[in-house]
Structure formats: structure tokens, C-alpha cells
Amino acid sequence: MTVIAVYSAKGGVGKTTIATNLAWCSSQRHAQRTLLWDLDLSDGVGFMFRIEERRKRQARSLFAGDVDAHELIRPTGYVGLDVLPADNSMRELDFMLSRLGQRNRLANIGRKLSRNYERLILDCPPVLNELSAQIVRAATVIIVPLPPSPLSARGFDFVVEEIRRHTRKPPPILPLLSMIDHRRTLHREVLAANPSWPAIPLAGAVEQCAVRGRPVGAFAPRSSAAVAFASLWAGIEHKLSQLAARSH
Numbered sequence: 001m002t003v004i005a006v007y008s009a010k011g012g013v014g015k016t017t018i019a020t021n022l023a024w025c026s027s028q029r030h031a032q033r034t035l036l037w038d039l040d041l042s043d044g045v046g047f048m049f050r051i052e053e054r055r056k057r058q059a060r061s062l063f064a065g066d067v068d069a070h071e072l073i074r075p076t077g078y079v080g081l082d083v084l085p086a087d088n089s090m091r092e093l094d095f096m097l098s099r100l101g102q103r104n105r106l107a108n109i110g111r112k113l114s115r116n117y118e119r120l121i122l123d124c125p126p127v128l129n130e131l132s133a134q135i136v137r138a139a140t141v142i143i144v145p146l147p148p149s150p151l152s153a154r155g156f157d158f159v160v161e162e163i164r165r166h167t168r169k170p171p172p173i174l175p176l177l178s179m180i181d182h183r184r185t186l187h188r189e190v191l192a193a194n195p196s197w198p199a200i201p202l203a204g205a206v207e208q209c210a211v212r213g214r215p216v217g218a219f220a221p222r223s224s225a226a227v228a229f230a231s232l233w234a235g236i237e238h239k240l241s242q243l244a245a246r247s248h
């Protein structure tokens with residue numbers, strides 16, 4: 001099972017934008033059968049791919065074991081890219097997971113899904129709770145988007161500490177500077193202070209994704225943002241192949 005979690009305890013840092021664009025790169029540029037699982041009830045992924053909400057809200061039932069994931073999975077219109085959407089039923093998901101007392105519920109569902117998909121990408125809610133703990137235990141790698149600021153490195157250390165609290169063997173945790181504006185001195189300073197961190201530019205084309213209902217690679221493949229997402233995904237694939245080689 002290969003699970004890529006896009007996670008931060010902070011809201012509005014670009015998680016959904018990054019998860020959807022990476023899922024597109026994985027499926028369209030690397031031909032990996034990819035499932036994008038939206039774990040945030042605001043359903044940003046569903047909106048991005050213009051997936052109509054079902055009248056029956058069932059996302060929570062998946063965790064309760066009352067419904068099979070494959071009944072909920074929806075196509076996106078892109079070959080090899082499907083979505084497991086969120087819905088309002090997830091409102092009490094954290095409470096339910098705590099009560100169930102099964103620490104690896106999410107990982108076990110992910111394992112079942114991996115029979116049909118090579119890559120499972122998680123769009124995570126900005127929370128620190130039982131759900132985020134389960135995400136951490138299910139992940140093969142965790143991508144942590146960080147808005148560029150002098151506090152980025154501290155913010156990253158905080159997330160790493162949190163992740164380590166939930167698992168004895170934490171997966172690789174990859175910082176990612178989201179929304180870098182090269183015209184701003186402060187942003188350039190953050191880049192210079194963290195030269196090994198990948199970065200996604202602040203770009204009108206990225207904002208347009210939600211407006212057009214398409215990932216940036218689909219409508220502006222030569223834009224700096226599309227190139228940055230493609231190179232980020234190539235780096236993640238490289239990391240995954242290193243991890244796979246190590247585990248053999």
C-alpha cells in the first residue's frame with residue numbers, strides 16, 4: 001500500500017490544492033492508478049472535480065464498516081484517477097473513531113483500496129485528533145505544506161513532533177513551501193534558509209483550478225505551477241522507489 005498524506009494542522013495552507021494537483025500528476029504523467037481520498041468534510045476535492053454530491057451521505061459508514069469503499073468511489077473524467085469524496089456524515093468521524101478504539105481503522109481501509117490502486121493520496125483536514133493520528137499511522141510519506149514565513153521551520157518542527165507522538169516508526173515527512181512569491185524578499189529569504197525544500201509558486205493559474213474545476217496541468221501545462229507540481233510528484237515517486245528498494 002502506498003499512501004501519500006497531504007497534512008497540516010493548519011487550515012488554508014494549500015493541502016487540497018496540492019493533493020488534487022499531485023493526484024492528477026500521478027495518474028496522468030506517471031500512469032499510476034490513483035485514488036484521491038477526501039477526509040475533510042468541506043469536500044474540496046469533490047468541488048474541484050465537480051463531483052455531484054449523493055443524496056445519501058455515507059462517507060462515515062465506510063469507517064463503521066457498513067458500506068464498501070467501492071460503492072462510494074467516483075470517477076473524475078481523467079483516466080486512472082478516482083475520488084473517494086467526503087460528505088457531511090463525517091462530522092462525527094473523530095468521535096466515532098475514538099469510540100471504536102481501532103487505532104488502524106483508516107490504514108486497514110487503505111489496504112483494501114490498494115488492491116485496485118497503486119497510489120492513494122489523502123487530502124487531510126486541519127486537525128490534531130484521532131483522525132489525524134490514524135492518517136499518520138496509515139501514511140507511507142507525509143507532505144506538509146508550509147506557507148512561506150520566518151516561522152515555517154518552526155511550524156514544520158511542530159508537525160514532525162506531533163506525527164512522532166502517534167507512531168513509533170514515523171514515515172518520511174516532506175516539507176513543502178506552498179504559495180511562494182519570488183517577488184517578495186521575505187519569501188526569497190525563506191527559500192534561501194531552506195534550500196532543500198521544494199516549493200510551489202503563488203500563481204493565478206493555481207487559483208484558477210477551483211474556478212475551472214481542473215488541475216493546473218490540465219489547462220496550463222507549461223505554467224511554472226504545473227511544472228512545479230510535476231517536479232514535486234517526480235521527487236515523491238523517487239522517494240517511494242527508494243523506500244520500496246529498502247524494504248526488499
Ligand SMILES: Nc1ncnc2c1ncn2[C@@H]1O[C@H](COP(=O)(O)OP(=O)(O)OP(=O)(O)O)[C@@H](O)[C@H]1O
Nearest residue numbers: 011012013014015016017126179201202203206207
Ligand atoms: N500556489 C498557489 N497559488 C495561488 N493560490 C493558491 C495556491 N495554493 C493554494 N491557493 C489558494 O489558497 C486557498 C487555500 O487553499 P486550499 O483550499 O488548497 O488549502 P487547504 O489547506 O486545503 O485549506 P483547508 O484547511 O481549509 O482545507 C485556495 O483559495 C487556493 O486556491
Ligand SMILES: [Mg+2]
Nearest residue numbers: 015016040044
Ligand atoms: Mg482543504
